[in-house]
Amino acid sequence: MSNIGKEFLKKTQYKYLEKSKQMQGYPPPPLQLDYDKNKKLIDLPKLEDIEVRTLDLRKAIQSRKSVRNYSDLPMTPEELSFLLWCTQGIKEVMYPHATLRTVPSAGARHAFETFLLINNVDTLEPGLYRYLALEHKLIEENLEPGIANQITDGCLGQDMVKRCGVTFIWVALPERMNWRYSERGYRYLHIDAGHVCQNLYLSAEALDCGVCAIAAFLDDKMNSILKLDGEEQFVIYLATVGKKKAIDY
Ligand SMILES: Cc1cc2nc3c(=O)[nH]c(=O)nc-3n(C[C@H](O)[C@H](O)[C@H](O)COP(=O)(O)O)c2cc1C
Numbered sequence: 001m002s003n004i005g006k007e008f009l010k011k012t013q014y015k016y017l018e019k020s021k022q023m024q025g026y027p028p029p030p031l032q033l034d035y036d037k038n039k040k041l042i043d044l045p046k047l048e049d050i051e052v053r054t055l056d057l058r059k060a061i062q063s064r065k066s067v068r069n070y071s072d073l074p075m076t077p078e079e080l081s082f083l084l085w086c087t088q089g090i091k092e093v094m095y096p097h098a099t100l101r102t103v104p105s106a107g108a109r110h111a112f113e114t115f116l117l118i119n120n121v122d123t124l125e126p127g128l129y130r131y132l133a134l135e136h137k138l139i140e141e142n143l144e145p146g147i148a149n150q151i152t153d154g155c156l157g158q159d160m161v162k163r164c165g166v167t168f169i170w171v172a173l174p175e176r177m178n179w180r181y182s183e184r185g186y187r188y189l190h191i192d193a194g195h196v197c198q199n200l201y202l203s204a205e206a207l208d209c210g211v212c213a214i215a216a217f218l219d220d221k222m223n224s225i226l227k228l229d230g231e232e233q234f235v236i237y238l239a240t241v242g243k244k245k246a247i248d249y
Contacts, residue, residue, distance in 0.1 A: 012184045020182040028097050029176045032134050033113050033233075042129070042138040044081035047089070052082055055206040064201050067210020068160045070242025074120045075165035079207050081136070083241065086203035087168065087196050088114050088133045101133070103195045106188035111176035112196065112236070115141065115169040115226060117151050119162055120242070128226070147225070154222040155214055155238065164242035165209070170196060171228060172236040193237040200239050214238040 010016070022028070085102060088110075092100040098108040105111070114131040116138070118124050127143030128151070148162040151169070155161045170193055177185035177192075201211045215237055223230040 008186070012187055014184070017182050017184055021179045026179065028179055029173070031093070031096075031099055031110070031176075032132065033130075033173065035130070035132065035139050039139055041132065041135060042124070042140070044084065044136055044138060045078045047081065047085055047136075050078045050082050052206050057202075060202045060205040063205055065210075066212040067242075067244060068212050068240070069245060070160070070164050070210060070240075071245045072120070073243040074122045075207075075209065075241070075243060076122050077124065079209065080116075080118075080121050080124075080166060082207065083168075083200060083203055083209075084114065084131050084133075085136070086199050088112065088131065089136070090133050093134070099133070103192070103199050105192045105195075106177065106185075107180045109177045109180060109185070109188070109192075111173050111185075111189055111192065113171045113173065113233075115171055117148060117161065117167040117169065118165075119148060119167070120165045141226075150225050151222070154225055155217045158214060158216065160212060160240045160242075161214070161238070164240035166241050167214075168197075168200060168239045168241065169222075169226070169235055170237045171226065171233055173233055175232060189236060197237060197239050200241065204241055208244050209241050210244045212240045214240065 089102045090099045099110050100108060101110055116129045116131060118129055119126055125143055128141040128147050129138045130141050132139055152159060152161040161167050172189045174185060174189060177189055181188060197213050204211045217238065222235040226235060228234055
């Protein structure tokens with residue numbers, strides 16, 4: 001076990017790769033995880049109706065930092081909608097193979113689903129939701145009162161998870177990536193997750209929101225809370241977002 005990281009890097013070199021599912025002629029996996037069609041979807045404000053202040057990219061990059069304390073001000077559905085678009089928003093669907101989104105992804109595989117722990121967003125009941133990128137809508141996953149505490153515990157008790165406006169939870173579906181890249185796809189999942197989170201950091205600057213990335217979490221616990229099997233679907237990365245305090249410390 002002690003050499004597992006080195007082993008992973010070695011065995012995912014091209015020379016060791018087996019033929020991918022795509023090379024073997026299998027059809028690609030679906031672009032989005034299925035959902036219960038009997039459930040009512042929750043509309044998000046349309047992108048074209050959302051006004052965001054113009055922020056110079058250089059300023060956004062300069063001022064970005066991890067923020068772990070937030071104001072009690074609720075975030076708005078407009079802000080949430082904008083941040084979802086900036087992190088996973090779909091610009092073009094190329095059925096049946098791929099989507100083009102606001103973030104890059106190896107082979108345009110876009111192998112993530114975005115779950116949201118909503119704590120303090122106007123008009124939205126607190127709880128766990130999932131973002132449906134193809135529809136640009138939300139679906140309820142779990143509104144039990146204890147869910148925020150459970151997810152906080154899963155993040156080693158990092159309190160900001162339940163004190164922020166919303167915690168983004170990115171779930172990886174390796175099959176969607178590995179269909180093209182076989183085992184090497186695991187590398188790309190982690191690289192892709194970094195791009196997504198960086199877009200969240202930068203776009204939040206334009207909303208006077210702060211972000212903190214989270215990779216310190218208990219895999220088994222988080223996967224079981226989200227009802228994921230931990231292999232075909234697993235939590236890869238999280239980030240908290242909330243309105244900045246007037247004076248940040
Ligand atoms: C992959 C990754 C994982 C991180 N995990 C955590 C975390 O679990 N908890 C936390 O408080 N900060 C976490 N951070 C935030 C870093 O601590 C922070 O980026 C670093 O201290 C530099 O500060 P800055 O972001 O303000 O520049 C993480 C950052 C990255 C990129």
